[in-house]
Amino acid sequence: MGMNALAQHLVAAPSSEDWLDVLADGLSEYGWLSVDARGFLGERLLATLCEEIRDLDRNDELRAARIGRGQDKTRDRSVRRDKIAWLQGETGAQAELCNAFEAIRTGLNQRLFLGLKRFEAHYATYHPGDFYRKHVDSFRGRASRVVSVVLYLNQHWQETDGGVLQVFNRDSDQEICGRVAPELGRMAVFMSEEIPHEVLPANRTRYSVACWFRQDEIPLPLSL
Ligand SMILES: O=C(O)CCC(=O)C(=O)O
Numbered sequence: 001m002g003m004n005a006l007a008q009h010l011v012a013a014p015s016s017e018d019w020l021d022v023l024a025d026g027l028s029e030y031g032w033l034s035v036d037a038r039g040f041l042g043e044r045l046l047a048t049l050c051e052e053i054r055d056l057d058r059n060d061e062l063r064a065a066r067i068g069r070g071q072d073k074t075r076d077r078s079v080r081r082d083k084i085a086w087l088q089g090e091t092g093a094q095a096e097l098c099n100a101f102e103a104i105r106t107g108l109n110q111r112l113f114l115g116l117k118r119f120e121a122h123y124a125t126y127h128p129g130d131f132y133r134k135h136v137d138s139f140r141g142r143a144s145r146v147v148s149v150v151l152y153l154n155q156h157w158q159e160t161d162g163g164v165l166q167v168f169n170r171d172s173d174q175e176i177c178g179r180v181a182p183e184l185g186r187m188a189v190f191m192s193e194e195i196p197h198e199v200l201p202a203n204r205t206r207y208s209v210a211c212w213f214r215q216d217e218i219p220l221p222l223s224l
């Protein structure tokens with residue numbers, strides 16, 4: 001690459017600040033958005049995360065996800081069928097992704113004054129036939145999960161692969177207001193208490209990372 005091409009590339013690269021502005025604007029105006037995160041995270045990190053989750057899946061290191069809280073946690077296959085593994089920043093890629101989530105946390109706090117204190121994140125795998133019925137990620141007034149982020153890790157996702165995230169209107173939850181295909185580098189971002197959403201059955205294994213930014217300080221017991 002010659003100097004000119006390099007200079008152009010640097011100028012054209014979207015700045016993280018601009019990207020964070022897009023997130024904050026979408027959240028404050030609509031309560032949700034779908035955004036291309038490839039520039040923010042980098043193609044190399046995305047490729048490594050894809051490899052990691054495939055390895056975890058292949059080695060059967062993900063566990064059936066549960067619903068509910070605390071003692072009430074149950075495994076209900078009629079509601080959700082994904083398998084998960086909590087991220088603990090133990091690999092280079094996980095540490096890098098956690099840095100990116102941290103940048104989103106502070107970026108949203110600066111722009112929207114949400115008082116996000118920390119985040120929790122897990123890998124998730126939906127095998128063919130798996131789904132997650134319509135739900136919200138947090139119960140109103142608990143101020144626990146405030147912002148949800150889902151990062152998709154599937155190259156060349158086709159319409160026929162299913163597994164679309166359906167987003168519902170925050171004021172009338174029968175009305176679909178968005179559909180997000182889980183394509184590599186795409187991110188869905190939404191207000192955890194407000195936005196009902198569902199994962200339609202996948203016809204092909206569907207990989208993602210889900211992350212929740214929280215207003216409380218007590219760490220979640222990582223005992224799944
Ligand atoms: O994977 C997705 O698109 C959404 C997952 C989800 O809703 C959740 O884990 O709470």
Ligand SMILES: [Fe+2]
Nearest residue numbers: 135136137197
């Ligand atoms: Fe959810």
